[in-house]
Amino acid sequence: xxxxxxxxxxxxxxxxxATMRLAELGVHxxxxxxxxxxxxxxxxxxxxxNSVNAVTRQQGDNEYKHLDDxxxxxDFLQHQPPVKEMADWAPRIIDLMDRLGVPFNRTPEGFxxxxxxxxxxxxxxxxxGATTGQQLLYSLDEQVRRWEAEGRVKKWxxxxxxxxxxxxxxxxxxxxxxxxxxxxxxxxxxxxxILASGGCGLLYGRSTMSxxxxxxxxxxxYKAGVKYGNAxxxxxxxxxxxxxxxxxxxxxxxxxxxxxxxxxxxAQDARDPKDIPVAERYYFLEERYPEYGNLVPRDxxxxxxxxxxxxxxxxxxxxxxxxxxxxxxIPRETLDRKLGGILEIYxxxxxxxxxxxxxxxxxxxxYSMGGLWVDYEKSETGGLLEGSPRNQQTNITGxxxxxxxxxxxxxxxxxxxxxxxxCIFSGLFCASGVIAGAxxxxxDETSPDFVSAVKRQEExxxxxxxxxxxxxxxxxxxxxxxxxxTRTATVVRRNEQLSQAYDExxxxxxxxxxxxxxxxxxxxxxxxxxxxSVGDMFPLAKLILKGALxxxxxxxxxxxxxxxxxxxxxxxxxEQKAEAERWCDRFEENTxxxxxxxxxxxxxxxxxxITYEDxxxxxxxxRPRLYGLVGGEVIEQVWKERSEKATEPxxxx
Amino acid sequence: xxxxxxxxxxxxEPEEKRVPQEIRVRVLRQDAPSEESYWQQFAIPYEPxxxxxxxxxxxxxxxxxxxxxxxxxVAWDCACLEEVCGSCAMLINGRARMACSSLxxxxxxETPGEIELRPLTKFPVVRDLxxxxxxxxxxLERVKAWVPVDDSYDHGPGPRISPEEQEDAYPLTTCxxxxxxxxxxxxxxxIEVVQREGETADDFDARKQTAYDEQFLGPHAISQAVLFNxxxxxxxxxxxRMQALTxxxxxxxxxxxQNCVAVCPKRIPLTRSIARAGRAATVxxxxxFFDR
Ligand SMILES: Cc1cc2nc3c(=O)[nH]c(=O)nc-3n(C[C@H](O)[C@H](O)[C@H](O)COP(=O)(O)OP(=O)(O)OC[C@H]3O[C@@H](n4cnc5c(N)ncnc54)[C@H](O)[C@@H]3O)c2cc1C
Ligand code: SF4
Ligand code: SF4
Ligand code: FES
Numbered sequence: 001x002x003x004x005x006x007x008x009x010x011x012x013x014x015x016x017x018a019t020m021r022l023a024e025l026g027v028h029x030x031x032x033x034x035x036x037x038x039x040x041x042x043x044x045x046x047x048x049x050n051s052v053n054a055v056t057r058q059q060g061d062n063e064y065k066h067l068d069d070x071x072x073x074x075d076f077l078q079h080q081p082p083v084k085e086m087a088d089w090a091p092r093i094i095d096l097m098d099r100l101g102v103p104f105n106r107t108p109e110g111f112x113x114x115x116x117x118x119x120x121x122x123x124x125x126x127x128x129g130a131t132t133g134q135q136l137l138y139s140l141d142e143q144v145r146r147w148e149a150e151g152r153v154k155k156w157x158x159x160x161x162x163x164x165x166x167x168x169x170x171x172x173x174x175x176x177x178x179x180x181x182x183x184x185x186x187x188x189x190x191x192x193x194i195l196a197s198g199g200c201g202l203l204y205g206r207s208t209m210s211x212x213x214x215x216x217x218x219x220x221x222y223k224a225g226v227k228y229g230n231a232x233x234x235x236x237x238x239x240x241x242x243x244x245x246x247x248x249x250x251x252x253x254x255x256x257x258x259x260x261x262x263x264x265x266x267a268q269d270a271r272d273p274k275d276i277p278v279a280e281r282y283y284f285l286e287e288r289y290p291e292y293g294n295l296v297p298r299d300x301x302x303x304x305x306x307x308x309x310x311x312x313x314x315x316x317x318x319x320x321x322x323x324x325x326x327x328x329x330i331p332r333e334t335l336d337r338k339l340g341g342i343l344e345i346y347x348x349x350x351x352x353x354x355x356x357x358x359x360x361x362x363x364x365x366x367y368s369m370g371g372l373w374v375d376y377e378k379s380e381t382g383g384l385l386e387g388s389p390r391n392q393q394t395n396i397t398g399x400x401x402x403x404x405x406x407x408x409x410x411x412x413x414x415x416x417x418x419x420x421x422x423c424i425f426s427g428l429f430c431a432s433g434v435i436a437g438a439x440x441x442x443x444d445e446t447s448p449d450f451v452s453a454v455k456r457q458e459e460x461x462x463x464x465x466x467x468x469x470x471x472x473x474x475x476x477x478x479x480x481x482x483x484x485x486t487r488t489a490t491v492v493r494r495n496e497q498l499s500q501a502y503d504e505x506x507x508x509x510x511x512x513x514x515x516x517x518x519x520x521x522x523x524x525x526x527x528x529x530x531x532x533s534v535g536d537m538f539p540l541a542k543l544i545l546k547g548a549l550x551x552x553x554x555x556x557x558x559x560x561x562x563x564x565x566x567x568x569x570x571x572x573x574x575e576q577k578a579e580a581e582r583w584c585d586r587f588e589e590n591t592x593x594x595x596x597x598x599x600x601x602x603x604x605x606x607x608x609x610i611t612y613e614d615x616x617x618x619x620x621x622x623r624p625r626l627y628g629l630v631g632g633e634v635i636e637q638v639w640k641e642r643s644e645k646a647t648e649p650x651x652x653x
Numbered sequence: 654x655x656x657x658x659x660x661x662x663x664x665x666e667p668e669e670k671r672v673p674q675e676i677r678v679r680v681l682r683q684d685a686p687s688e689e690s691y692w693q694q695f696a697i698p699y700e701p702x703x704x705x706x707x708x709x710x711x712x713x714x715x716x717x718x719x720x721x722x723x724x725x726x727v728a729w730d731c732a733c734l735e736e737v738c739g740s741c742a743m744l745i746n747g748r749a750r751m752a753c754s755s756l757x758x759x760x761x762x763e764t765p766g767e768i769e770l771r772p773l774t775k776f777p778v779v780r781d782l783x784x785x786x787x788x789x790x791x792x793l794e795r796v797k798a799w800v801p802v803d804d805s806y807d808h809g810p811g812p813r814i815s816p817e818e819q820e821d822a823y824p825l826t827t828c829x830x831x832x833x834x835x836x837x838x839x840x841x842x843x844i845e846v847v848q849r850e851g852e853t854a855d856d857f858d859a860r861k862q863t864a865y866d867e868q869f870l871g872p873h874a875i876s877q878a879v880l881f882n883x884x885x886x887x888x889x890x891x892x893x894r895m896q897a898l899t900x901x902x903x904x905x906x907x908x909x910x911q912n913c914v915a916v917c918p919k920r921i922p923l924t925r926s927i928a929r930a931g932r933a934a935t936v937x938x939x940x941x942f943f944d945r
Contacts, residue, residue: 017805020805021805024804024805035730035732035738035740036786036790036830038739038790038830039732039733039738039739039740039830040732040738041732041733041738043733043737043738043829044733044735044737044738092807094810095807095808095809095810095811096805096807098810098811099800099802099808099810099811099886100800100802100811101799101800101811101881101884101886101887103814103819103822103823103826104819105816105819106814106815106816106818106819107816108816109813110813110814110815110816111813112810128823128826129823129827131737131827134737134826134827134829135826138826139800142793142798142799142800143799143802143805145790145793145794145798145799146797146799146801148794149794181779210732210733210734210738211731211732211733211734212732243702243704244700244702244703244704244707245703245704245706245707245710245734245753246734246735248734248735337820341827345735345736348736348754349704349735349754349756351756351758428805473714473716475710475713475714476714518713518716518723518724518725518726519716519725519726521684521725523684523685523780524685524728524779524780524783526726526728527713527725527726
């Protein structure tokens with residue numbers, strides 16, 4: 001039998017784990033990436049990767065609770081079977097990465113050490129210094145290099161994916177890519193194509209993401225007909241360090257290791273923070289969320305930090321919004337051992353030692369929960385059926401999506417240290433299904449489907465290069481797009497602003513159509529590659545804005561104050577109870593109306609067409625997410641009574 | 654004061670601390686491989702807290718040289734902007750370092766008001782500041798820098814490892830394959846293979862890899878070989894690694910000049926790795942002698 005051939009776009013954690021597993025199963029893999037895969041964005045991940053482990057298990061933890069934390073943290077907006085499967089696989093994935101040589105931190109006895117991350121009460125997070133993503137990526141990169149040496153994998157680095165190619169039956173049979181050095185185009189024929197192209201943070205101008213996270217590959221797939229799910233759910237990380245070129249992440253592990261967030265009680269207190277007595281410090285997360293303290297889920301921490309600076313006016317600096325993230329009470333030696341890498345980043349880029357002075361941080365765009373729509377096949381036990389070609393397959397047969405670029409695992413909000421897991425999981429897990437569904441593709445790159453696709457791309461490229469000299473340039477347009485998106489589609493969202501932003505983005509897209517290039521050559525022309533990727537940001541930006549505009553509710557990272565459900569105002573127990581009943585009524589109604597994935601399809605007129613998809617919540621019924629809500633206990637009590645009633649056996653009379 | 658940005662506000666102003674108005678940047682450009690290189694000057698407004706990446710971004714956005722001519726933007730590589738992807742190595746004021754972690758304010762202490770950018774000299778120029786560093790990865794393949802696991806199925810956890818062993822290995826695993834150490838190494842010479850007329854991409858690539866195979870591995874690869882030889886499972890194919898280390902272009906090429914360790918942005922203990930590799934090579938040679 002001839003060897004099957006799979007094309008993988010992207011060599012981050014997701015793409016590399018899929019490549020490794022496919023190669024192991026005898027498939028030839030062509031691996032395409034904008035940069036050498038070892039330089040993919042996954043290297044940036046600092047904090048760690050989640051799984052139930054031997055210790056937490058003995059403290060009452062299990063895979064079901066990992067599933068529960070993930071869907072509760074995600075505000076129930078994800079299908080539960082894939083999440084269950086992921087949580088079940090997690091311990092095995094950590095074991096595997098351990099075997100591959102990832103230098104996880106160790107306990108004195110030589111076991112893997114774990115720390116606690118946001119949104120859970122267990123220490124589930126394994127970590128390798130403060131560079132967990134780098135270490136995970138390298139160990140997969142090494143395995144893939146091993147397969148490359150065997151001739152099973154061929155890498156195409158510094159190549160840009162431009163479009164998937166479909167046959168007459170609509171089945172994906174390959175793709176067109178461009179060599180970013182020679183600027184030549186090439187068609188890749190394949191039995192299946194896997195997109196593993198990561199997030200789209202650059203839509204927001206500056207974010208915590210790498211310069212290659214343009215979302216271009218995803219946008220091109222979307223324009224070719226792939227459905228996109230939950231676009232409006234963009235995670236804003238609570239703690240980043242503002243910089244001119246990038247907003248550098250300060251990992252949640254800084255709080256996991258005991259970092260405390262505070263502001264002086266007196267606005268813009270000019271004293272050295274160390275001279276401010278404890279009584280004059282406002283540890284607002286600890287005060288407002290006694291149970292989780294500094295480790296509340298991300299969306300909540302973000303909103304609180306944002307609010308304390310904007311609404312309460314308690315920003316540490318006047319001209320730059322920020323709060324303190326303080327580690328100075330922790331011994332130097334501990335900090336160096338557990339957080340060395342990230343503290344060095346702060347020191348290197350800010351010129352201040354965070355072991356000596358509290359860091360100044362503010363929220364920044366960090367992760368896209370939404371992504372390409374993918375399917376799954378449910379197993380009898382409520383997880384996924386291994387080997388089913390439907391798993392991770394988009395609505396185009398033969399075209400798969402894995403890692404940050406799919407919409408599958410994190411719902412309305414991702415828990416810290418769950419993304420590295422979903423990337424490796426989806427990569428490993430999809431392989432058997434991809435092989436089962438692969439259909440020997442007999443067309444080679446000279447067949448008409450490929451030839452016409454290449455021609456189309458060459459023409460687009462040429463048209464951009466030959467635009468007349470104008471006065472707008474792609475860098476400016478990108479900055480403007482980032483400003484609009486950051487202003488309107490991050491922490492707080494309002495309908496008037498969103499619809500205005502939508503119009504502005506459409507106008508800006510027109511400006512882009514005429515922006516001129518400063519380089520019209522045909523050798524390593526980064527100018528034209530960037531211009532194309534900026535152009536491809538518009539469809540996704542419109543999708544995010546439209547999705548956010550239509551979704552009149554608050555869920556996870558999507559927060560609209562006009563539709564928020566405040567806590568209980570009453571003080572009398574009876575009134576409280578009545579209010580809680582009304583709250584729960586409203587919650588149930590909202591669930592019926594909005595507990596649905598937003599599905600976007602690229603319309604012929606360039607505007608997204610939005611529909612909604614029901615969610616499989618068969619494992620864990622949705623319940624209110626009450627972190628820190630005033631009167632939360634009363635609501636919880638009422639909710640409990642209702643759910644007990646709902647599950648009581650019905651007596652047939 | 655705490656923040657770097659506030660410390661640049663000129664309060665009392667000693668002569669040398671005066672904030673410059675603009676940044677003059679000299680870039681050694683080259684349009685393509687085998688073309689002549691040439692200098693070009695740029696001037697951009699100074700802002701506090703800039704790094705060399707933001708300088709290059711400003712240059713790309715204005716796309717004009719200092720004398721106002723429209724010029725194509727300078728080509729360079731970057732991705733993470735936080736010194737962890739290894740993309741952005743170049744010669745900044747003559748020294749191999751990372752553009753993203755090179756802060757303008759610090760560079761001005763060397764050359765006030767001016768910055769000089771050149772591509773690394775030990776790797777073939779692709780264009781301007783972008784160079785072909787495929788050889789770095791070729792070396793990793795030569796020393797088999799991986800753990801030879803049976804497969805990616807579940808076989809339980811990896812070997813128990815003491816915190817001391819972990820702390821010993823960890824720094825070596827943070828190598829970002831940037832090429833700075835190779836740039837500084839007197840024993841690491843540039844290999845430039847030029848594509849022949851009519852040669853296919855595959856043939857050209859194969860010829861390149863063969864040319865690299867004969868040459869010095871470089872300090873980073875020696876260090877990776879040490880890393881994997883010290884891993885309990887990794888050591889199972891240490892013989893193959895030792896073969897590469899003691900073969901052509903291996904450890905014997907190293908003259909122990911220690912330039913490498915001085916420029917490594919991740920402060921990887923390269924000299925310690927090289928010393929370990931040297932000792933291991935000696936032991937291995939003796940063992941091989943008696944095994945004959
Ligand atoms: C600063 C930071 C810290 C983080 N820390 C954590 C953490 O501690 N724990 C956690 O679980 N998660 C963390 N995350 C999230 C996590 O790192 C990412 O979600 C994850 O690494 C994404 O991996 P991926 O494989 O999907 O994509 P990536 O690693 O982004 O890789 C994408 C690949 O696609 C390629 N590509 C993209 N576009 C194209 C194109 N047009 N043509 C060809 N190739 C293309 C790229 O070259 C690259 O190889 C963090 C994220 C950030 C930003
Ligand atoms: S010690 Fe060896 S590897 Fe390092 S610079 Fe000197 S010769 Fe090169
Ligand atoms: S050893 Fe240091 S200088 Fe050399 S490639 Fe690695 S990180 Fe760069
Ligand atoms: S851009 Fe990644 S190391 Fe500088």
